Structure formats: C-alpha cells, structure tokens
Amino acid sequence: MQTQNIFAASTHETGDTLKVSILAALRKFIGQRPGLDFANYGDAASYRAESRSITQDLNHAKTLLRKVETASGISGLNLIEATRGSRVKIETVRDWECNCGAKYSAPVKTGTTANLSGEATAWCPRCKARPVMGSAHRIRIDYTTGQYFPTEYRAAVARLCANALWDYIRESSMPSPVYFVEWQNERGEYVRANREPFKYQDAAEAQANLTRRIKEQEKAAFTTPPHGYGFTTIREAYKTPKGYISGGDWLRAYFVREFGRGIASRFFN
Numbered sequence: 001m002q003t004q005n006i007f008a009a010s011t012h013e014t015g016d017t018l019k020v021s022i023l024a025a026l027r028k029f030i031g032q033r034p035g036l037d038f039a040n041y042g043d044a045a046s047y048r049a050e051s052r053s054i055t056q057d058l059n060h061a062k063t064l065l066r067k068v069e070t071a072s073g074i075s076g077l078n079l080i081e082a083t084r085g086s087r088v089k090i091e092t093v094r095d096w097e098c099n100c101g102a103k104y105s106a107p108v109k110t111g112t113t114a115n116l117s118g119e120a121t122a123w124c125p126r127c128k129a130r131p132v133m134g135s136a137h138r139i140r141i142d143y144t145t146g147q148y149f150p151t152e153y154r155a156a157v158a159r160l161c162a163n164a165l166w167d168y169i170r171e172s173s174m175p176s177p178v179y180f181v182e183w184q185n186e187r188g189e190y191v192r193a194n195r196e197p198f199k200y201q202d203a204a205e206a207q208a209n210l211t212r213r214i215k216e217q218e219k220a221a222f223t224t225p226p227h228g229y230g231f232t233t234i235r236e237a238y239k240t241p242k243g244y245i246s247g248g249d250w251l252r253a254y255f256v257r258e259f260g261r262g263i264a265s266r267f268f269n
C-alpha cells in the first residue's frame with residue numbers, strides 16, 4: 001500500500017486557511033450542548049442512555065475531524081464538496097451593518113456585478129442600500145434538522161468527515177485494480193471465468209480485449225461454461241492477502257483498520 005505520509009503534514013503547514021476555518025467552525029458546532037429536554041424522556045435511564053449515545057457521537061466526530069485535519073490532501077473545498085447530500089451546510093459569510101441600523105449576515109458571493117474586490121455586494125435586506133460595515137470572512141455552519149437535532153448534529157459532522165476521507169483514500173491510496181471476466185449462470189449469478197485476474201491497464205482495455213481473449217489464447221483457462229454463457233462482464237477487483245475483493249470492500253477494510261469496527265460500521269459502509 002502507498003499510504004505512508006498521507007497523514008503526515010498538518011493543515012497549518014499547507015496554508016489552507018479555508019480548511020483551518022472550517023475545521024474550527026465544525027469543532028465549535030459539535031462542541032455545543034445537545035440541549036436534551038428531560039421532560040421528553042419517560043425515565044432517568046432512557047435519558048442517560050440517550051445522553052451517552054450523544055457523547056459517543058461527539059467522540060466519533062472528534063476522531064474523524066482529527067484525521068481530516070492531518071490529511072494534507074483534503075482541502076477546505078473538499079470539505080465543502082463532502083457536504084453534498086448532507087444536512088450540514090458550510091458557508092463563508094460576512095456580518096454586515098447598514099446605516100439604517102440593520103444587522104445581517106450574508107454568504108460571500110462572487111458575481112458578474114462584483115465590485116473591485118471580486119465580491120458581490122450584500123445589499124441591505126431592509127432598505128436595499130449598500131452596507132457600511134462588514135466583518136471579516138467567517139465560516140457559518142447551518143444544519144437542517146431531520147427528526148431530532150440532539151441525536152443528529154454530531155453524527156452528521158462525523159459522516160461529512162467520513163465522506164471526505166473515503167474520497168481521499170480512494171483517490172490517493174488504492175492499489176491498481178485487476179479485472180476478472182465473469183459469466184452469468186442459469187440462476188442469474190455472476191461466476192468468475194478466470195481463476196487469476198487479467199492485468200489490463202484499465203476497464204476499457206479489458207472490455208476491448210474480452211471477446212478476442214475468450215475466443216483465443218485464454219479460452220483454455222476457462223472451465224466449460226454452463227448454458228447461457230453468452231453474457232459476460234468485466235469486474236474490477238483488488239488483491240488482498242485474503243483474496244480479490246471489490247473496491248468498496250477494500251475501502252471498508254481500510255477504515256476498519258484505521259478506526260476500528262465501531263466507527264467503521266457507522267460511517268464507512
């Protein structure tokens with residue numbers, strides 16, 4: 001594996017100030033108290049169980065945030081991309097003050113009517129004027145609650161981090177895949193036609209060579225196919241000491257080694 005050094009550099013050394021700001025904002029977000037209302041629980045035991053579970057969410061989120069921080073290849077923009085499909089929203093905003101007395105926050109946008117700084121004017125929502133005082137950029141974390149905020153917000157941050165880590169490891173650390181030819185038997189199951197994989201450059205090359213290879217020199221390697229052998233496919237696989245597995249299984253195994261089964265089964269599945 002080529003995983004050495006990918007978690008070596010600290011975020012501060014990379015100069016990615018967006019990432020530094022996002023991580024600080026996410027840490028503050030998960031650090032807020034869950035605000036459990038005892039009245040919602042039938043008894044002290046169920047209240048305490050819920051409370052413990054939310055504390056576990058906090059520990060999982062902290063562990064994953066720490067890993068994201070030390071992964072020099074994960075940028076601030078990668079973290080924003082990792083919020084796709086998430087209830088967590090990460091935005092760069094400024095706090096504004098208008099002459100009319102209105103105070104408001106607005107996302108920082110660059111647009112076609114941008115001023116000299118390249119930033120679109122955040123017009124006052126009350127009087128429509130140009131605001132007079134603006135704060136520095138800051139990161140705002142928004143969360144859209146599904147069922148119940150206290151049991152969701154910390155796990156949502158953990159999941160966002162897991163998405164970023166999944167993408168990062170998939171792109172930086174996976175070995176080269178190999179390819180199996182598979183045929184579909186009469187029960188509709190795919191069965192490997194070759195015991196050892198073909199080492200094509202990529203799936204496209206494997207596909208291009210498939211028909212010819214089956215007809216020619218590798219035909220002898222196949223056992224006699226069942227009826228319905230006509231339909232074949234190419235399957236990508238990764239070599240491990242335990243055999244050839246799919247890319248998803250390779251990544252899941254990686255994260256079990258990295259974080260243990262508790263975190264892996266929750267956030268990397």
Ligand SMILES: [Zn+2]
Pocket residue numbers: 098099100101102124125126127128129
């Ligand atoms: Zn105003």
